[in-house]
Amino acid sequence: MWAFGRASGFASMLLLSASVLLGILTRSGRPLVQLPRVSVSLLHRNVSLMAVVFLIFHVGALLLDSYAQLHVTDVFVPFLGSYRPFWQGLGTVALDLLAAVVVTGLLRHRIGQRTFKLVHWLSYAMWPVAIAHSVGNGTDGTSAPVVAAVVVVSVAVVAAVAWRLSAGFLETARLRQLHGQWRRP
Amino acid sequence: MSADSRREAAARLHIDWTRCDGRGLCAELLPEALSRDDWGFPLAAPGRLAVDADKSNVPLKHSELGAAADAVKLCPVLALRLARP
Numbered sequence: 711m712w713a714f715g716r717a718s719g720f721a722s723m724l725l726l727s728a729s730v731l732l733g734i735l736t737r738s739g740r741p742l743v744q745l746p747r748v749s750v751s752l753l754h755r756n757v758s759l760m761a762v763v764f765l766i767f768h769v770g771a772l773l774l775d776s777y778a779q780l781h782v783t784d785v786f787v788p789f790l791g792s793y794r795p796f797w798q799g800l801g802t803v804a805l806d807l808l809a810a811v812v813v814t815g816l817l818r819h820r821i822g823q824r825t826f827k828l829v830h831w832l833s834y835a836m837w838p839v840a841i842a843h844s845v846g847n848g849t850d851g852t853s854a855p856v857v858a859a860v861v862v863v864s865v866a867v868v869a870a871v872a873w874r875l876s877a878g879f880l881e882t883a884r885l886r887q888l889h890g891q892w893r894r895p
Numbered sequence: 896m897s898a899d900s901r902r903e904a905a906a907r908l909h910i911d912w913t914r915c916d917g918r919g920l921c922a923e924l925l926p927e928a929l930s931r932d933d934w935g936f937p938l939a940a941p942g943r944l945a946v947d948a949d950k951s952n953v954p955l956k957h958s959e960l961g962a963a964a965d966a967v968k969l970c971p972v973l974a975l976r977l978a979r980p
Binding site for chain 1: 914916917918919920923924933934935965968969971972973
């Protein structure tokens with residue numbers, strides 16, 4: 711259970727990072743080489759749900775593990791754990807944020823675009839918290855392969871966020887900017 | 896689409912222009928019904944609409960209803976609605 715809990719946590723961290731990258735790509739409105747926009751959007755959703763599945767494995771396994779001493783309260787309330795409570799609490803915070811993002815994502819058509827989007831932005835807060843939890847709480851959090859993986863996904867996500875904030879981010883950005891210039895007197 | 900088949904549209908895809916951001920998913924799913932203008936916004940494909948018809952309600956064929964339902968579900972800004980005649 712201990713080993714399984716660690717491995718599934720690592721897998722979830724990688725999948726969440728992939729999901730953030732795909733989410734940013736979805737927002738840009740661009741296809742991914744040959745993959746159409748619809749598929750990028752579905753991939754973003756399905757990778758996210760896969761991350762959730764691995765997260766359920768991760769938390770479930772450690773709840774059943776006697777060494778981890780994880781209680782049901784720790785799944786919902788952060789910073790009360792017995793093993794590295796601060797770093798474990800970050801995991802709880804990330805889990806609670808992710809739960810909000812996933813539930814509002816699944817109910818997007820019912821709750822409306824504005825609420826969905828507002829909550830969906832929490833992903834940007836969730837991701838660094840989840841990464842910090844991986845490194846700070848993982849038994850192998852500072853071992854070479856984990857650090858290498860964290861460096862790779864961090865560079866990718868930071869670059870994607872920088873791209874997200876750049877002027878040419880939207881597929882149609884250049885044309886829409888040109889259009890604005892034509893209209894200006 | 897001839898004038899007759901236009902009248903027999905299986906449903907209409909309503910585009911809410913106040914929400915539409917021209918992300919282009921609908922045009923991918925309905926390549927025969929929709930094209931995109933230069934700024935990415937969806938346009939009824941040539942011949943789909945009568946000259947002075949309402950451009951916010953694109954008539955669909957029976958065979959397009961499944962793809963249209965997907966487009967309504969996947970529109971990233973919830974700008975689409977399916978209106979049965």
